[in-house]
Amino acid sequence: MVSPGELRLLIELSEGEDEFTPETGPGGAVEYPTAARLLDERDGEVLDVLERFATRGVLEGEFVSKVYSCPECSEQGMxxxxxxxxxxxxxxxxxxxxxxxxxxxxxxxxxxxxxxxxxxxxxxxxxxxxxxxxxxxxxxxxxxxxxxxxxxxxxCRECLYMFPPEETIERALYRYRLTDDGREWTERHRVARETAADSLEERRFEVSVDTTVEGEGTSHPVHVFAEDPLMGERRVVSVAERPTGERVEAFCEIAREVGAHPIVITTTGAVSEDVAERADAAELTLLSARPDGTLDSEYRVGEGAPRGQSLFQRLTAAVDMPAWKTQ
Ligand SMILES: [Zn+2]
Ligand SMILES: [Zn+2]
Ligand SMILES: [Zn+2]
Incomplete structure (x- = not known):
């Protein structure tokens, strides 16, 4: 699942600054200041996020230099x-x-x-x-x-230990930009998010895109939050390439905390078996984002055939979900 912060970061590469360049901070630590500002705290280390998207082919990196971290305390910039x-x-x-x-x-x-x-x-x-x-x-x-x-x-400037270079942690640094596939990937996820927001707006929800919701003592970033103050109805939307059980469970937990019904959009049209089971049990609404940007109630489970629409429509009615445009 792409987190709101991650999507923010990719959209910036697509529409704003077209690359993230590593900079060396005062203590010698490596920073990607622009990218770091776009991420939320829960997204973790900016370097890990960038490397993960590079591994998936969404980003490509041009080698810049290397940085060495302390094997004792992990401090960067030895x-x-x-x-x-x-x-x-x-x-x-x-x-x-x-x-x-x-x-x-x-x-x-x-x-x-x-x-x-x-x-x-x-x-x-x-x-x-x-x-x-x-x-x-x-x-x-x-x-x-x-x-x-x-x-x-x-x-090491932090713990003052000295090490032979080969005993320290070497990390190559790259200047990151979107690949052609990555640009498409970003657009697909952005459009899915916008379409979900628009559809909820049509249903007279007050909609916030890329926002945070207040849970029990923590605020959670979400792709879309929608509220119908009159009816007391709430929806939260998550966009994912291929939703997996663990991530969906965490998302449903957030939805429970804020009293909203969770909507999960798969941009590949596929979900894992356990996610489909949750949808069958009406714990969440599952939708597929089509290549043309529209949302569809059909999705594939695992490697299997598309799951039927009639079942979904019954569920939609059961949870009083917006009538998503289909076909
Ligand atoms: Zn150290
Ligand atoms: Zn000596
Ligand atoms: Zn002598």
């Missing part, structure tokens, strides 16, 4: 640092290291400097400046280890 191979401290800095060729002592040049000239702290020999070989090396300020190649580490 920072690169070099570290000492002996003690793992990041406080290892590139320094000019001087080596006394005769005895082999290697240390920062300042170690050799005395008031009266250069002296090797190891063998106590007075030195001329060309007795020392100089090269750029790392010196650890924690344990004094001198080394040429530091370890590569990623450092």
């Amino acid at each position: 920072q690169y640092t070099t570290a000492c191979p002996a003690c793992e401290s990041a406080h290892a800095v590139e320094t000019t290291v001087a080596e006394h060729r005769a005895c082999g002592l290697a240390a920062p040049e300042s170690y050799f400097e005395r008031e009266d000239g250069l002296v090797c702290p190891e063998c106590e020999t007075s030195l001329r400046t060309d007795d020392l070989d100089r090269r750029e090396q790392y010196v650890c300020k924690e344990c004094e280890e001198v080394f040429e190649t530091p370890e590569h580490r990623l450092w």
Whole structure:
């Protein structure tokens, strides 16, 4: 089932900004600010939502960069640092290291400097400046280890742990836009929502599209909410590609909470067996969105044949549902 927030996000890609670009926030975390603003809290992480639609072929992603997350605390945007191979401290800095060729002592040049000239702290020999070989090396300020190649580490700004890059969580970032199929998919769902709203309006309901309804202590985003204040009748509408039992159950629960009759629209014309059973039991009204945008009372169950219309019409009468235009 496409959530109201998800549909909002896809419609924005279809009609407004045509792509969502990742941005790096202050702490290094990755954000899709426009997309995140469009989603509701219950939709979860924006990155997960975008990836899910990309997997389904609704969105396509163009590779932008990668982000690394902390395996300890999941914080995004780890920072690169070099570290000492002996003690793992990041406080290892590139320094000019001087080596006394005769005895082999290697240390920062300042170690050799005395008031009266250069002296090797190891063998106590007075030195001329060309007795020392100089090269750029790392010196650890924690344990004094001198080394040429530091370890590569990623450092977490949140929990302050350091990890080898391969132990962190790597995630590729993409710039997302709708595929041609995705554009059609979005349009199909948007039209189904609008048609449901229009039909309810014709039945003299006061209709709100893409709104929230107040449940018991929580507000729930819904595709359509319709109320007939005179009759005290309420309807909530959910649009789904292929409604599944679990999602429909959650939607019926919301409908119960707000005292509304649930209407589920399938944009593929198919539903799972348990959803059809609920419809048969008049717990909800099930409709199919046809390719031309009209709503139809026929739907397929599982892989089976279309379920009959007469049964549906009886149910429609039983729950005093709007007479959806059929045929
Ligand atoms: Zn060290
Ligand atoms: Zn020496
Ligand atoms: Zn961390």
